[in-house]
Amino acid sequence: MSRPKIAILGAGYGGIMTAARLQKEMGTNEVEVTLVNKHDYHYQTTWLHEPAAGTMHHDKTRIMINDVIDTNKIKFVKDTVVEVKPDEKRVILSKGELVYDYLVLALGFEPATFGIKGLKENAFSIRSVNSVRKIREHIEYQFASYNNESERRDDLLTIIVGGAGFTGIEFVGELAERVPELCKEFDIPRDRVKIINVEASPTVLPGFDEELVEYAMNLLERKGVEFRTNTMIKEVTEDGVILGEDEEVKSATVVWTGGVQGNSIVANSGFETNRGRVPVRKDQRTPDYDNVFVVGDCALLINEEINRPYPPTAQVAIQAAGTVSKNLLSLVRGNELESFTPDIKGTVASLGKGEAIGKVGNKKLYGSTASAMKKIIDNRYLFMLGGPGLVWKKGKLKLF
Amino acid sequence: MSRPKIAILGAGYGGIMTAARLQKEMGTNEVEVTLVNKHDYHYQTTWLHEPAAGTMHHDKTRIMINDVIDTNKIKFVKDTVVEVKPDEKRVILSKGELVYDYLVLALGFEPATFGIKGLKENAFSIRSVNSVRKIREHIEYQFASYNNESERRDDLLTIIVGGAGFTGIEFVGELAERVPELCKEFDIPRDRVKIINVEASPTVLPGFDEELVEYAMNLLERKGVEFRTNTMIKEVTEDGVILGEDEEVKSATVVWTGGVQGNSIVANSGFETNRGRVPVRKDQRTPDYDNVFVVGDCALLINEEINRPYPPTAQVAIQAAGTVSKNLLSLVRGNELESFTPDIKGTVASLGKGEAIGKVGNKKLYGSTASAMKKIIDNRYLFMLGGPGLVWKKGKLKLF
Numbered sequence: 001m002s003r004p005k006i007a008i009l010g011a012g013y014g015g016i017m018t019a020a021r022l023q024k025e026m027g028t029n030e031v032e033v034t035l036v037n038k039h040d041y042h043y044q045t046t047w048l049h050e051p052a053a054g055t056m057h058h059d060k061t062r063i064m065i066n067d068v069i070d071t072n073k074i075k076f077v078k079d080t081v082v083e084v085k086p087d088e089k090r091v092i093l094s095k096g097e098l099v100y101d102y103l104v105l106a107l108g109f110e111p112a113t114f115g116i117k118g119l120k121e122n123a124f125s126i127r128s129v130n131s132v133r134k135i136r137e138h139i140e141y142q143f144a145s146y147n148n149e150s151e152r153r154d155d156l157l158t159i160i161v162g163g164a165g166f167t168g169i170e171f172v173g174e175l176a177e178r179v180p181e182l183c184k185e186f187d188i189p190r191d192r193v194k195i196i197n198v199e200a201s202p203t204v205l206p207g208f209d210e211e212l213v214e215y216a217m218n219l220l221e222r223k224g225v226e227f228r229t230n231t232m233i234k235e236v237t238e239d240g241v242i243l244g245e246d247e248e249v250k251s252a253t254v255v256w257t258g259g260v261q262g263n264s265i266v267a268n269s270g271f272e273t274n275r276g277r278v279p280v281r282k283d284q285r286t287p288d289y290d291n292v293f294v295v296g297d298c299a300l301l302i303n304e305e306i307n308r309p310y311p312p313t314a315q316v317a318i319q320a321a322g323t324v325s326k327n328l329l330s331l332v333r334g335n336e337l338e339s340f341t342p343d344i345k346g347t348v349a350s351l352g353k354g355e356a357i358g359k360v361g362n363k364k365l366y367g368s369t370a371s372a373m374k375k376i377i378d379n380r381y382l383f384m385l386g387g388p389g390l391v392w393k394k395g396k397l398k399l400f
Numbered sequence: 401m402s403r404p405k406i407a408i409l410g411a412g413y414g415g416i417m418t419a420a421r422l423q424k425e426m427g428t429n430e431v432e433v434t435l436v437n438k439h440d441y442h443y444q445t446t447w448l449h450e451p452a453a454g455t456m457h458h459d460k461t462r463i464m465i466n467d468v469i470d471t472n473k474i475k476f477v478k479d480t481v482v483e484v485k486p487d488e489k490r491v492i493l494s495k496g497e498l499v500y501d502y503l504v505l506a507l508g509f510e511p512a513t514f515g516i517k518g519l520k521e522n523a524f525s526i527r528s529v530n531s532v533r534k535i536r537e538h539i540e541y542q543f544a545s546y547n548n549e550s551e552r553r554d555d556l557l558t559i560i561v562g563g564a565g566f567t568g569i570e571f572v573g574e575l576a577e578r579v580p581e582l583c584k585e586f587d588i589p590r591d592r593v594k595i596i597n598v599e600a601s602p603t604v605l606p607g608f609d610e611e612l613v614e615y616a617m618n619l620l621e622r623k624g625v626e627f628r629t630n631t632m633i634k635e636v637t638e639d640g641v642i643l644g645e646d647e648e649v650k651s652a653t654v655v656w657t658g659g660v661q662g663n664s665i666v667a668n669s670g671f672e673t674n675r676g677r678v679p680v681r682k683d684q685r686t687p688d689y690d691n692v693f694v695v696g697d698c699a700l701l702i703n704e705e706i707n708r709p710y711p712p713t714a715q716v717a718i719q720a721a722g723t724v725s726k727n728l729l730s731l732v733r734g735n736e737l738e739s740f741t742p743d744i745k746g747t748v749a750s751l752g753k754g755e756a757i758g759k760v761g762n763k764k765l766y767g768s769t770a771s772a773m774k775k776i777i778d779n780r781y782l783f784m785l786g787g788p789g790l791v792w793k794k795g796k797l798k799l800f
Contacts, residue, residue, distance in 0.1 A: 130547040133586060137537065137544035144537035147530045186533060 003032045004332050007091060007100035009081050010263075011037035011065055012045060013314045013381075014296030015106030017321030018328075020385055023073050025325060031332055034075040034098060036091070040065055043129050045108075046314045047378070049167055052132035052255070053174035054140070054182075055353070062129055063394055068386040081107065084269035086289050102291045102328055105266060105278070106321075109297035109312065112259035112275065118236040119162075123256040126167055135255060142252045143186040155250035157193045160241055162233050163258030164199035165206075166349050169216060171257060172197050173352035176223035190224070196251075198228045198243065200258075205349065212357040212364055219351055233258075260312065262298035274300055277312070282339035284324050291331070293324045301342065316342045318381060348374040354400070372399040403432045404732050407491060407500035409481050410663075411437035411465055412445060413714045413781075414696030415506030417721030418728075420785055423473050425725060431732055434475040434498060436491070440465055443529050445508075446714045447778070449567055452532035452655070453574035454540070454582075455753070462529055463794055468786040481507065484669035486689050502691045502728055505666060505678070506721075509697035509712065512659035512675065518636040519562075523656040526567055535655060542652045543586040555650035557593040560641055562633050563658030564599035565606075566749050569616060571657060572597050573752035576623035590624070596651075598628045598643065600658075605749065612757040615766055619751055633658075660712065662698035674700055677712070682739035684724050691731070693724045701742065716742045718781060748774040754800070772799040 006022070008015050019035045026033070043062040050056035065076055079093040084103070091098040111125040124135045142156040149156070159175060161168050175195050183190045197204065197220075204227060205213050217227060228243070235242040240251035262276030271278050271286055277300035278286050284299065286292045296317035301310045310316050323340035330337050348358030348370055356370035365373055375396035382390045391397075406422070408415050419435045426433070443462040450456035465476055479493040484503070491498040511525040524535045542556040549556070559575060561568050575595050583590045597604065597620075604627060605613050617627060628643070635642040640651040662676025671678050671686055677700035678686050684699065686692045696717035701710045710716050723740035730737050748758030748770055756770035765773055775796035782790045791797075 130587075134541075134544045134548050137541040141534075141537040141541045144534045148534050187530075 003029060004101040005099065006031050006033045006102045006104070006328055007098050008033065008035045008104040008106060009084070009091065010106035010108055010296075011035055011039075011042045012106060012108045012296055012317070014108075014299075014317035014321050014324075015104065016042045016065070016068065017318050017385065018104050018106065018295060018325050019069055019074055021322060021325035022328065023070060025329060026073075031329075032075070033073075034077055034100075035065070035069065036077045036079055036081060036093065036098065037065065038078070038080045039129075040076075040078050041129070042068070044378070044381075045127075048126050048128075048132045049171040049174050051129070052126050052135040052171060053178045054136045055174045055178050058129050058133055058136075060394060063386065063390065068390065081265055083265065084271075086269065086271070086286075086292055089291070100291075102331060103289075103293065104324060104328070105271075105286075105292065105294045105298050106296050106317075107263035107265055107298050109260035110263055110276070111256055112261040113256070114259060116233055116236065119233070119256055122236040122238055123162065123254040125256050126171060135253075139253055140182065143182045143188060146186065146188055146192075154192065154194075155240060156252050157188065158240070158249065158251040159193075159195050159253045159255070160249060160251045161195070161197045162199075162236075162241075162254065162256045164197050164201070164204035164227070164229070165257060165259075168197060168199070168257035169205055169220070170350050171255065172220060172225045173223075173350055173355070176220060176225055177352045179224070193224070194226060195224060196226045196228060196249065198231050198233055198241070200230070200232045202230050204229060208347075208349075208357075209359055209364060212359070212366070215366055216349070216351055216357050219355060223352065260297060262300075266294075266298050277309075283327050283337040284320055284340055285327075285337075293327065295320045295324050301340075303342075310342055310344075313347075314381070315344065318384070319343060346373075346377075348377060350374050368400055375399050403429060404501045405499065406431050406433045406502045406504070406728055407498050408433065408435045408504040408506060409484070409491065410506035410508055410696070411435055411439075411442045412506060412508045412696055412717070414508075414699075414717035414721050414724075415504065416442045416465070416468065417718050417785065418504050418506065418695060418725050419469055419474055421722055421725035422728065423470060425729060426473075431729075432475070433473075434477055434500075435465070435469065436477045436479055436481060436493065436498065437465065438478070438480045439529075440476075440478050441529075442468070444778070444781075445527075448526050448528075448532045449571040449574050451529070452526050452535040452571060453578045454536040455574045455578050458529050458533055458536075460794060463786065463790065468790065481665055483665065484671075486669065486671070486686075486692055489691070500691075502731060503689075503693065504724060504728070505671075505686075505692065505694045505698050506696050506717075507663035507665055507698050509660035510663055510676070511656055512661040513656070514659060516633055516636065518638075519633070519656055522636040522638055523562065523654040525656050526571065535653075539653055540582065540585075543582045543588060546586065546588055554592065554594075555640060556652050557588065558640070558649065558651040559593075559595050559653045559655070560649060560651045561595070561597045562636075562641075562654065562656045564597050564601070564604035564627070564629070565657060565659075566747075568597060568599070568657035569605055569620075570750050571655065572620060572625045573623075573750055573755070576620060576625055577752040579624065593624070594626060595624060596626045596628060596649065598631050598633055598641070600630070600632045602630050604629060608747075608749075608757075609759055609764060612759070612764055612766070616749070616751055616757050619755060623752065660697060662700075666694075666698050677709075683727050683737040684720055684740055685727075685737075693727065695720045695724050701740075703742075710742055710744075713747075714781070715744065718784070719743060746773075746777075748777060750774050768800055775799050 041062040047061045051058035082092040113119045232244040267273040279300045297312040327337045346360030358365040358370040379395040441462040447461045451458035482492040632644040667673040679700045697712040727737040746760030758765040758770045779795045
């Protein structure tokens with residue numbers, strides 16, 4: 001008799017943690033697990049604002065899959081998912097196919113463009129090692145070009161970041177660190193460079209503690225970040241952005257962090273979705289398929305206390321992976337499935353080197369304490385995924 | 401009585417060496433010397449192929465002018481020369497003017513395009529710190545873009561170097577060193593990258609020793625450089641190059657090293673020139689003005705032994721500067737001027753890390769010996785310009 005086949009699509013936070021947990025918890029020859037991922041590495045999406053700005057090397061954010069997954073126990077397939085056929089229990093890959101008994105959809109996010117004209121064509125997004133390497137090199141190239149132009153082109157030195165959520169704020173924080181280095185490298189006076197954060201809401205980090213938000217804005221403004229809150233981006237052009245009231249700001253670099261949605265492969269495969277996210281059952285299964293789980297950014301989870309969705313964070317994805325791996329084995333073993341409720345331990349946003357803001361429980365954190373807490377959270381994930389060795393190799397070891 | 405005014409235009413090899421020599425040889429209050437340069441730094445033009453490829457940081461090639469020139473003795477003006485009015489003994493700068501009694505034209509080279517269509521618009525050239533920083537960043541950006549494209553775009557990884565003279569050969573040598581690093585950095589298989597050197601002559605390094613040329617070509621071919629000799633570039637487009645016989649090679653990076661001419665300011669100021677170079681008298685003065693000297697790439701010097709011009713090299717410029725500084729003081733003092741004859745001690749071309757070819761006298765040099773000799777030559781110049789301290793700061797100290 002052949003073993004039940006489990007396919008995990010995607011090796012982001014949700015997918016790789018599901019695989020790592022299964023590897024530990026499954027019995028010998030109990031199931032046959034296949035992990036599919038576009039690259040042979042996993043990366044820390046929540047760190048990508050750093051290599052995007054150029055303040056960290058991108059290799060620090062990535063972890064080879066066979067460093068944390070025993071490929072004798074779990075089969076790894078490096079390929080791109082094209083479509084899922086849930087009624088046929090089949091996955092179409094770009095170079096082949098896969099059949100499964102149980103499926104885990106862990107395909108991550110893509111940028112939500114909200115129909116903003118030209119955004120997809122002309123703005124960068126912080127989504128992968130490939131995309132952030134390109135952002136870093138693009139910015140450097142604009143700086144390198146500046147002193148070769150016969151006329152002063154301020155647009156080369158104007159960086160517009162759309163969106164003031166976590167990624168947007170963390171990214172401008174890193175840019176504020178990086179810009180003085182770039183100015184030195186390319187002989188450019190600092191005051192010629194503009195970092196502009198544009199946000200449609202009346203405030204940055206909407207929903208976050210007001211006092212902490214004020215601390216963050218003051219700090220970042222002192223470091224040279226300009227905030228344009230209450231401001232819509234109407235269009236992104238080849239030359240920059242058109243803001244509400246038809247104001248044009250010329251800029252060679254527009255980075256969009258204003259929103260994410262579930263990977264469109266999920267909706268395109270016929271699953272019921274809401275902005276690309278599947279409104280999962282308590283046990284993380286899709287409404288329509290008893291053998292399909294969703295984990296991470298493609299899952300829509302309602303926080304019943306406030307009747308609003310949980311934000312799609314790494315923290316929630318990692319916790320959900322624990323439930324998904326248990327429930328997969330329970331299904332195979334004929335046991336009852338458990339329900340998932342996120343346990344939000346806290347939220348910390350970095351603001352460049354040695355600075356952050358955060359809430360852990362009801363406690364507000366600032367400055368170097370918050371920054372150290374952020375690194376502890378990052379290291380904790382590495383510990384869960386790959387033990388102390390992985391913390392040593394890829395962790396943020398200088399807490400202060 | 402006011403002191404005679406000497407103006408030196410340009411702080412390349414010829415200009416800065418003239419200034420450094422004058423500083424040593426002139427009497428107290430004997431003359432008033434002004435050095436004009438676009439930047440507040442001098443740079444080693446003959447090293448620029450290294451920062452262009454990214455194998456050396458550009459700061460290593462530059463030397464702050466006030467590190468080698470005592471600005472209490474010699475006035476430094478950071479400005480751009482617009483035009484010289486030799487009949488009025490006046491220099492028009494972008495932000496002012498300068499009057500002189502004696503003038504030294506040391507304005508360096510610009511790329512010679514030989515009327516090749518699109519070359520000026522679409523090709524890079526290795527001519528300044530600014531230009532090579534841009535080349536380096538441009539190449540990196542193409543590599544960073546490659547894995548973000550949905551279709552494989554080989555043109556992003558194709559680098560065409562036009563011209564197989566010294567700069568062209570030295571540049572492809574450095575590229576061959578750099579490409580494997582770039583491949584690692586951006587997750588690209590080495591065999592997708594092409595470095596193509598295109599040369600109209602039947603051979604690379606035309607005029608150089610045949611045995612050495614063969615050594616160089618074999619070595620560079622082993623490192624992945626493709627040579628297209630006997631091949632004209634007919635046009636440079638936005639997409640690449642059109643070669644003779646209308647063959648198109650798509651390439652995102654075209655670097656032209658195929659020829660240089662004297663700075664066009666010289667001809668535009670009414671001096672008699674031949675490809676931008678002034679056919680100077682034996683004492684380095686222009687044919688028409690007894691108070692105007694030319695040194696370096698703007699001077700055309702005939703080697704009477706073979707009745708052909710000396711190539712415009714750093715070696716010749718540095719030697720000529722010695723004659724020019726002496727002759728300036730002789731003019732002021734009413735003494736006879738001396739004639740200049742270059743003393744070509746040897747020529748070495750680097751072929752990437754630890755490899756070179758060269759001739760010193762009649763002796764042929766290869767491999768690490770030639771490479772060490774090249775570094776000794778480079779260090780010798782630094783010694784002449786700024787003594788042992790400058791060798792220590794900016795020299796190539798690892799000979800092997």
